[in-house]
Amino acid sequence: MRGRSPRGVLRRLHPLEPSPAPPSPSLLAIEVKGLVKRFEDTVAVAGIDLEVPVGQCIGLLGPNGAGKTTTVEILEGLQTPTAGKVHLLGKGWAHDAKELRERIGIALQETRFAERLTVEETVQLFRSFYTKGLSVEEAIALVHLQEKRRTYTVKLSGGQRQRLALAVALVADPEILFLDEPTTGLDPQSRRALWDVIEALKGKGRTVVLTTHYMEEAQVLCDQVVIMDHGRIVAQGTPSELIASIGAEQIIEFASTPDIPAEALAEVPNLVSTRSRGDGHTLSVKELHTALPGLLSVVAARGARLRHLSTRQATLDDVFLTLTGRALREGESP
Numbered sequence: 001m002r003g004r005s006p007r008g009v010l011r012r013l014h015p016l017e018p019s020p021a022p023p024s025p026s027l028l029a030i031e032v033k034g035l036v037k038r039f040e041d042t043v044a045v046a047g048i049d050l051e052v053p054v055g056q057c058i059g060l061l062g063p064n065g066a067g068k069t070t071t072v073e074i075l076e077g078l079q080t081p082t083a084g085k086v087h088l089l090g091k092g093w094a095h096d097a098k099e100l101r102e103r104i105g106i107a108l109q110e111t112r113f114a115e116r117l118t119v120e121e122t123v124q125l126f127r128s129f130y131t132k133g134l135s136v137e138e139a140i141a142l143v144h145l146q147e148k149r150r151t152y153t154v155k156l157s158g159g160q161r162q163r164l165a166l167a168v169a170l171v172a173d174p175e176i177l178f179l180d181e182p183t184t185g186l187d188p189q190s191r192r193a194l195w196d197v198i199e200a201l202k203g204k205g206r207t208v209v210l211t212t213h214y215m216e217e218a219q220v221l222c223d224q225v226v227i228m229d230h231g232r233i234v235a236q237g238t239p240s241e242l243i244a245s246i247g248a249e250q251i252i253e254f255a256s257t258p259d260i261p262a263e264a265l266a267e268v269p270n271l272v273s274t275r276s277r278g279d280g281h282t283l284s285v286k287e288l289h290t291a292l293p294g295l296l297s298v299v300a301a302r303g304a305r306l307r308h309l310s311t312r313q314a315t316l317d318d319v320f321l322t323l324t325g326r327a328l329r330e331g332e333s334p
């Protein structure tokens with residue numbers, strides 16, 4: 001576990017049973033005020049405020065270097081802030097570290113397990129660090145690894161390894177679960193399997209903090225999304241609120257021969273913004289039914305031939321592009 005120890009337990013629960021005490025909507029699982037973290041001349045976190053009610057899944061999104069990991073590691077008690085306040089479940093790391101370690105769980109992006117232990121032995125080892133929590137069988141069942149219980153960790157696939165990391169984070173039945181890019185590098189099927197596990201946790205009233213580079217993942221799982229850039233929160237809300245905030249509902253992508261100059265696209269009705277790449281244009285529009293015929297007229301008037309045309313709903317990727325002019329994932333051109 002990259003030198004970190006797993007975190008903790010509150011009470012023993014059967015995975016299929018609902019939480020005995022329904023979460024109080026007024027209780028904040030996480031409260032952050034004026035958080036700043038400086039590393040010599042780098043400001044990794046430049047003053048953020050955040051409130052996460054109990055039972056919510058919050059997604060922290062942003063490009064490489066945005067400050068997500070630093071923020072999350074401060075929340076996890078692994079780094080100390082330069083300034084600002086952090087409370088988890090009403091407690092602070094300065095005075096309540098022992099209790100907090102029993103009440104939060106962490107699944108890292110990459111977890112190295114002892115190669116000579118089986119899945120079952122690994123979960124058993126982590127379970128032994130806590131006085132209370134799930135049974136080993138329950139934790140393994142939650143991540144659907146029953147068939148691999150006697151398999152050595154070294155023989156697991158990437159997706160199975162990620163699920164084992166989740167089992168280890170869950171074995172103490174934590175109230176807040178931190179998941180650092182839990183599906184990075186997984187195939188779509190494994191990714192969806194992990195989403196199901198996270199949905200089930202939400203169903204049990206657990207609070208989940210998710211960092212991800214995948215917008216679709218945030219859109220599916222998160223009640224609240226926080227988009228970070230250069231250490232600041234640049235946008236925050238539900239996925240649909242954020243998408244509505246850019247004023248564009250639909251995206252048209254097209255390419256033509258000859259190319260249409262970007263200025264000519266200003267004639268397209270209900271246009272919100274345009275982005276041009278080497279071989280085509282991406283238009284954000286409010287109403288597809290007026291914008292699309294308008295675009296076709298512009299293309300026809302210039303005697304151009306369409307090489308490609310597609311439309312789609314706006315996504316959180318488009319929110320990020322609109323706000324910062326950059327793509328969320330490196331290597332993807334705006």
Ligand SMILES: Nc1ncnc2c1ncn2[C@@H]1O[C@H](COP(=O)(O)OP(=O)(O)OP(=O)(O)O)[C@@H](O)[C@H]1O
Binds near residue numbers: 039044070
């Ligand atoms: N220990 C450190 N010492 C110096 N600078 C650091 C340290 N940790 C992070 N930084 C810097 O702080 C900034 C934020 O880094 P952070 O890892 O929090 O970003 P991130 O959003 O998690 O990025 P990624 O998606 O690549 O993990 C970066 O400029 C990074 O280089």
